[in-house]
Amino acid sequence: MVKNGIKKYLKYIPVGCIVLICLWGFIVYPEKIAEGVRKGLVLSAEKIIPSLFPFMVFSSCISKTSFFHLISSKAEKFAQKLLGISGIGFSSILLGFLGGYPVGAKGVSDLYSAGQITKNEAQRLFCWCSNPSPAFVISAIGVFTLYSYKTGIILYLSSVLSAFSIGLFSRFFKDSPTDYIYSPVFLQSKNIFTEAVSETSETILKICGWLLTFCSISSLIEAVVPYNGLLIFINCISEVTSGCENAVTEGLSLPVISAILGFGGFAVIFQVYTYMKNCGIPLRFFICIKALNGALNAFFCSVLMKIFPQSVTASTTITAGNQVFPVSNGIITGIILLIMCTVFVFEVDNKRRMC
Secondary structure, rough: OOOHHHHHHHHHHHHHHHHHHHHHHHHHOOHHHHHHHHHHHHHHHHHHHHHHHHHHHHHHHHHHHHHHHHHHHOOHHHHHHHOOOOOOOHHHHHHHHHHHHHHHHHHHHHHHOOOOOOHHHHHHHHHOOOOOOOOHHHHHHOOOOOOOHHHHHHHHHHHHHHHHHHHHHHHOOOOOHHHHHOOOOOOOOHHHHHHHHHHHHHHHHHHHHHHHHHHHHHHHHHOOOOOOOHHHHHHHHHHHHHHHHHHHOOOOOOHHHHHHHHHHHHHHHHHHHHHHOOOOOHHHHHHHHHHHHHHHHHHHHHHHHOOHHHHHHHHHHHHOOOOOOOOOOOHHHHHHHHHHHHHHHHHHHHHOOOO
């Protein structure tokens, strides 16, 4: 009885430690936290909102039209045979590629809540529907950060190839054909533009909120962690926008930036946590999948750089004047793979089966 009572309270220790650390940071380093919030506001105003908002409104409008759902119904056979998913499930993947990190995850969660896809399909879709949008990768990172439209395209193609690789692998865990819930008839909304602007505004607000949170956390960590390499790693896995900026500033290679985009950072993971929980996906498993996504992103980016070497000239020129991190070509990706393997070992050890 005593041991059970102790175990009951042990789970509150990590939360208590985090609360104490945050209180300590607020008291000792208030200026650092304020600096992080200001940095997040600048990133939101200069890169996130200008690059994402117009495109997300557009993609949201498209997703609400009957034409979009007609494409989904036409893709039914293709999606089932190649990817092992239904046509309506394929539409959520398209939303993820067009709208960005939280849009695809929200789409999958909504479909599962409405009973339009099975739990198995929802869990498999979730593994590869949360990706950076073309507006974010090509505009915010490619044009505004690396000053190269072509480099942004390479980064986005790497993301698409990585996601589809995971999707192809997930088909081996698909439902039997009799378990599919086929696409229902959709009714087109009469207020498409109004709904699109409202939903996009809510999504952008959440994105900026998590951006400000993790920028302030990163600034606090910078005040207490002396080792520069560790700081770079923490920034890269905390929040994707500031992580990519930090990677460019430090002169890290393009595959590393691609890996950061694939992983998405813990800010993105917490953005989709509610949707992930609704689909019954363990947090550790999703972190493992995002780490795998980051590693595959780096691999495909390296391949595309060899195929299109002239497309990365501009971004190479930008970082040429910076001191390149001595192990930038592999250490970040290696650490991400190590995290992935560690989480996978824990998952197998607990004998949890997702699908």
